[in-house]
Amino acid sequence: MPSIRAPATKQTTTLTVAVKCRPFRERERGRDIVRVIDNKEVLVLDPDLSKDYLERIQNRTKEKKYCFDHAFDPGCTNLDVYTKCILSVISGVVNGLNATVFAYGSTGSGKTYTMVGTQDDPGLMVLSLHTIFDLIKRDKSSDEFEVTCSYLEVYNEVIYDLLEKSSGHLELREDPEQGVIVAGLRCIKVQSADKILELLNLGNSRRKTESTEANATSSRSHAVLEIKVKRKQKNKYRNQVMRGKLALVDLAGSERASETNSGGQKLRDGANINRSLLALANCINALGKQQKKGLAYVPYRNSKLTRILKDGLSGNSQTVMVATVSPVDSQYHHTVNTLKYADRAKEIKTHIQKNIGTIDTHVSDYQQMIDSLQIEVCRLKKELAEKESQLSVKPVEKAADDELSWLNILSHETSENVQERINLQKASFELEETNLRNRLELQHLDDAIAKEQAIGKDGEVLEVMRTRRQVILDNIRENDEAGVNYHMEIEANEKHRCQLQNMIEEAISNNGNKTYLRILSQYRLLGMANTELQFEMAMRDQVINNQREALRNMWDLLMGLGLDERQIMDLASKKGITIEDWTTTPHLGLSSREQSPDLASSKYSSFGHCRCMGQSYSRSSCTFQQSQDFGSMSLPQGHLDLAHSFSREEHHSSYYLLSHDHSPSACMSMRTSSEHWFGGRSSSRFGTLDKHSQDLQKSYPVRGNSSFTR
Numbered sequence: 001m002p003s004i005r006a007p008a009t010k011q012t013t014t015l016t017v018a019v020k021c022r023p024f025r026e027r028e029r030g031r032d033i034v035r036v037i038d039n040k041e042v043l044v045l046d047p048d049l050s051k052d053y054l055e056r057i058q059n060r061t062k063e064k065k066y067c068f069d070h071a072f073d074p075g076c077t078n079l080d081v082y083t084k085c086i087l088s089v090i091s092g093v094v095n096g097l098n099a100t101v102f103a104y105g106s107t108g109s110g111k112t113y114t115m116v117g118t119q120d121d122p123g124l125m126v127l128s129l130h131t132i133f134d135l136i137k138r139d140k141s142s143d144e145f146e147v148t149c150s151y152l153e154v155y156n157e158v159i160y161d162l163l164e165k166s167s168g169h170l171e172l173r174e175d176p177e178q179g180v181i182v183a184g185l186r187c188i189k190v191q192s193a194d195k196i197l198e199l200l201n202l203g204n205s206r207r208k209t210e211s212t213e214a215n216a217t218s219s220r221s222h223a224v225l226e227i228k229v230k231r232k233q234k235n236k237y238r239n240q241v242m243r244g245k246l247a248l249v250d251l252a253g254s255e256r257a258s259e260t261n262s263g264g265q266k267l268r269d270g271a272n273i274n275r276s277l278l279a280l281a282n283c284i285n286a287l288g289k290q291q292k293k294g295l296a297y298v299p300y301r302n303s304k305l306t307r308i309l310k311d312g313l314s315g316n317s318q319t320v321m322v323a324t325v326s327p328v329d330s331q332y333h334h335t336v337n338t339l340k341y342a343d344r345a346k347e348i349k350t351h352i353q354k355n356i357g358t359i360d361t362h363v364s365d366y367q368q369m370i371d372s373l374q375i376e377v378c379r380l381k382k383e384l385a386e387k388e389s390q391l392s393v394k395p396v397e398k399a400a401d402d403e404l405s406w407l408n409i410l411s412h413e414t415s416e417n418v419q420e421r422i423n424l425q426k427a428s429f430e431l432e433e434t435n436l437r438n439r440l441e442l443q444h445l446d447d448a449i450a451k452e453q454a455i456g457k458d459g460e461v462l463e464v465m466r467t468r469r470q471v472i473l474d475n476i477r478e479n480d481e482a483g484v485n486y487h488m489e490i491e492a493n494e495k496h497r498c499q500l501q502n503m504i505e506e507a508i509s510n511n512g513n514k515t516y517l518r519i520l521s522q523y524r525l526l527g528m529a530n531t532e533l534q535f536e537m538a539m540r541d542q543v544i545n546n547q548r549e550a551l552r553n554m555w556d557l558l559m560g561l562g563l564d565e566r567q568i569m570d571l572a573s574k575k576g577i578t579i580e581d582w583t584t585t586p587h588l589g590l591s592s593r594e595q596s597p598d599l600a601s602s603k604y605s606s607f608g609h610c611r612c613m614g615q616s617y618s619r620s621s622c623t624f625q626q627s628q629d630f631g632s633m634s635l636p637q638g639h640l641d642l643a644h645s646f647s648r649e650e651h652h653s654s655y656y657l658l659s660h661d662h663s664p665s666a667c668m669s670m671r672t673s674s675e676h677w678f679g680g681r682s683s684s685r686f687g688t689l690d691k692h693s694q695d696l697q698k699s700y701p702v703r704g705n706s707s708f709t710r
């Protein structure tokens with residue numbers, strides 16, 4: 001019999017947001033900069049102790065404070081988090097409600113520890129399962145329960161079933177009744193918490209983890225454990241079925257390649273992890289705004305993760321976000337970033353409703369449903385009428401207070417507009433980077449396939465390469481589509497920014513207090529411009545660090561080949577490469593603080609130390625500088641293998657790529673696109689390779705003697 005949805009009351013609720021700060025780890029050094037106050041507030045101290053007196057009295061501190069539903073200091077256990085934030089949500093699942101619990105935070109901040117836990121400190125997944133079965137056991141009614149469980153992971157934008165030994169790729173489908181579902185995902189019936197825990201352990205052992213510099217067992221995938229509880233009622237609501245669902249999500253960590261020291265596959269994982277997390281962050285941003293302004297568009301479709309979490313973020317679900325942070329000063333930016341999203345998530349509202357269906361519904365039951373629906377309609381009508389009357393009778397004395405409120409609202413909107421643009425740009429660059437790597441891999445594959453075919457081979461290897469080629473092509477296409485979406489969103493954001501500025505101008509012109517308001521508005525706009533500038537500076541700092549890293553890698557590589565400084569200089573000069581001033585590289589003692597003030601001139605400076613002769617060519621949005629063929633320097637073959645890694649540093653306004661390839665030519669690339677950030681004029685490029693290179697040449701004309709000249 002088809003089931004029908006009963007007229008259960010919808011209840012609007014906001015996301016519960018909790019923050020958990022993990023303890024210092026044994027190996028970790030640095031300063032503890034996170035303080036939890038009164039189990040609600042989180043204070044992040046300025047990591048820079050060297051601020052001078054003037055900066056401090058002018059209040060130019062990077063100290064931040066946020067308030068959440070719950071905050072847990074490093075001394076708290078998972079059980080503390082569970083008891084305060086999750087327990088009440090779980091009981092709803094046994095009574096037909098949906099719930100979602102997800103851990104959000106940077107790599108190594110304690111997400112997996114919180115969700116999975118240890119033997120001594122079991123995590124939220126384990127504790128929730130025990131509660132579900134305890135509640136079922138203690139239930140006094142004659143109702144029948146059926147519990148099923150599924151466990152999936154999203155790895156590199158592909159969904160796998162963690163309960164299948166060798167799962168293939170699974171697809172997402174939209175189901176009109178159930179929403180987004182994963183087609184073909186195994187759903188196992190379970191009788192006890194122990195059985196699910198067994199499955200959970202099995203699934204976790206299949207999960208993709210890697211040892212990165214930031215975390216020895218870093219999760220490379222997003223894992224979603226879903227427990228469904230079906231309750232068949234046997235008493236007065238005979239044959240009524242309630243279906244509760246609990247989704248427990250352990251997200252992979254956001255990371256920068258520089259921190260994880262990763263290359264190759266790890267690098268690709270990182271890019272896809274970031275892509276999903278940025279998509280998630282953008283959804284959280286849009287949803288937070290939606291609550292305030294009633295905007296409709298939330299970009300769920302930009303990643304598999306956000307499509308899966310859609311219900312948990314805005315639909316029928318009682319949702320808890322546990323934001324995890326590290327106390328270490330070096331993680332300041334990640335911590336503040338996590339807290340910012342957590343802060344925004346507090347605004348998100350979901351609408352919970354019992355999932356009640358019936359089998360063999362009788363006419364009397366339908367009547368009952370119609371009655372309660374009518375009651376609900378009456379109640380809502382009354383509520384609406386009350387709200388409308390409140391809005392129309394605005395007290396006269398309040399009008400004076402409201403005089404400046406439009407400026408506050410517009411300023412706030414402008415600030416959000418800036419934040420949104422920054423996020424969109426980040427996401428867009430992330431996609432570009434992924435596609436750049438995809439295109440590189442595609443070219444390698446094409447070369448390899450051509451070679452295999454030339455020698456007349458047509459075996460299994462060729463087949464594997466062709467399959468991989470197809471996967472990459474699909475990925476490029478999907479990324480291009482998502483890129484076009486981001487591009488449109490950035491354009492819309494720009495338009496919105498212009499509208500806001502016009503509105504401010506117009507409102508000031510029509511007001512009696514023109515001068516005062518103009519000054520006030522300029523002051524606020526300057527504050528926002530300052531935010532963008534700070535962002536720009538942070539990005540440029542990152543560029544400089546990346547460039548230093550590139551130099552260091554290059555020197556390490558050359559030294560690793562057994563050459564001393566003199567030999568390197570001689571070899572370089574024979575090959576027409578000038579290497580200057582290498583003693584300024586950081587491993588010889590210059591700190592990043594000492595170098596970073598020279599931001600503008602350092603844009604190309606590190607590469608300026610090394611002038612390479614060779615062909616210059618462009619691909620996608622990067623300029624490649626093909627440097628000397630180290631193979632031709634008669635270096636030992638083993639050293640070349642050693643150097644086969646993509647050592648790429650990532651940042652959002654520009655990046656470089658230093659690759660030592662089997663080819664064996666080493667190539668360096670750099671994209672400078674900071675202008676695309678500034679003022680928000682984005683230039684996402686999703687087109688042909690040649691066009692990219694032309695665009696790039698036009699946008700960034702090569703400077704006199706820089707490393708990018710031949």
Ligand SMILES: Nc1ncnc2c1ncn2[C@@H]1O[C@H](COP(=O)(O)OP(=O)(O)OP(=O)(O)O)[C@@H](O)[C@H]1O
Nearest residue numbers: 022023107108109110111112113215218219252253
């Ligand atoms: N509350 C805690 N108490 C003790 N150790 C903790 C706690 N939280 C995290 N840790 C430790 O910190 C390290 C990193 O934690 P975890 O692997 O959970 O991070 P993560 O956020 O899941 O990282 P990734 O995103 O890279 O997977 C682990 O060694 C873990 O044991």
